[in-house]
Amino acid sequence: MSKPEFVYVTYIETTPEKLWEALTSSEFSKSYWFGTEVRSDWKVGSPFALVTDGKTTDTGTILEVDRPRRLSYTFKHELYETMREPATKVAFTIEPYGNLVKLTVTHEGFVEGSKLIGAISTGWPAILSGLKSMLETGRPLAIPRAALGKEELTRS
């Protein structure tokens, strides 16, 4: 059993139900996930996709759905050829602590010498701080995609 490559934790002043909604609503995800829509019907075995500006960037399959406690899916990058690698696994765990909710995100199963891993490691901290800001203040962080080394998809 290999260990997860990344474990991210953030404490958010919200409810498990609102956080679940934020993680699974394509309208909501656009506000903190660099304009990306999360698309799925969130049933075990159903397809999962990330869509930015009409382009599918990543795909997967839903593995676990336990609303509002745990969600996991496989994750495979599709857009850039150099980062097309075997499917990895993303898991979200939601635990309430008083008026806070602890969100743990693990991402695991990268191949040896993965090219995708670099993009993933800069992506999650930004997505999670944007998510926290959006849920707590109603405003996302205005992070330009370029600041994260992400190209504007519309121009590519």
Next chain:
Amino acid sequence: MDEVFKALADASRRSLLDRLHANNGQTLNELCDGLDMTRQAVTKHLGILEAANLVTTLRHGREKLHYINPVPIHQIGERWIKKFERGKLAALSELKRQLEKRDE
């Protein structure tokens, strides 16, 4: 955010974070290996880093693994660094606008 700044205001703790950044998901033994710090000191520093949410732990079989959690560092970046860069970017685009206006 105070805890994050306090946790980062120590060279030993920053070096522990660097070690996790280089090799994420280590046991206490692995982290202590080759360090000029007692096991107790490492445990204490890890406790402070955990309280600041800069390090998170995960049970993996019988092992307890330590992971760097960069989310609070990202939040500091947003709050204390990007804010000042925005001013610089606005000044540059204003300069560009002024210079281009002269060419018209």
